[in-house]
Amino acid sequence: MTMPQMPDSPGTARPFSAELWTAIDPVYAAILDHPFITGLVDGTLPHDAFRHFVVQDSHYLRDYARALAVCAARAPGEDDVRAFAGDAAGAIAAEQEMHAEFMDRLGGSAAQAAAQPVGPTTRAYTSYLLATVYGGSFLDGLAAVLPCYWIYARVGEALLAKSSPDPLYRRWIETYGDEAFQGVVRRVVALADRTGAAATPEQRAAAVEHFVTTSRYEWMFWDAAWRRETWPV
Structure with missing residues (x-):
């Protein structure tokens, strides 16, 4: 189901989510054009690059789950607390289930993936996430974790119609x-709208900056997998 960016109606305030997405339009376009993403669709992405992605995503999701747990602890309502706690548990489940399946099909195991070093981009991205959710406001943390939800949903939606000749x-x-x-993503975007509506312009501007930064990290994460990034020294 499409999550359209609706134009503002006369006399209504612009949703915060529209402000956020407008800020990353160029980043999202660059993600869709990246050879990692286009290679998923046409099946030309080397399995070594996808394996690198799966390994680093396993590392990433462990810290992302921690970031979501902090969001749960600071969430404004009981329903939001339960939802973020469930998302944190879901991130761990994704690591244990889907990534184990991918590693098995790529030649390896989840234990082998866990033993591989955390890459530079992964370390930078998760460090920024954790610093923001712990050190900033709830809106700051929400904006920082949101791209991993929203961009993946938009990319998955865009690629679903094209599919891929590679079953993996x-x-x-x-x-x-x-x-x-x-549906999960729509729920988090709606929370961003509610929280942003109650924020000051300065608070919204700070949240937009976090959202743009972690959106850039999303592009960098796929690019790191494409390059099979390792530590230079």
């Missing part, structure tokens, strides 16, 4: 294009 990549696309995941 098709499985990945279907996971993030699935309506169940899209």
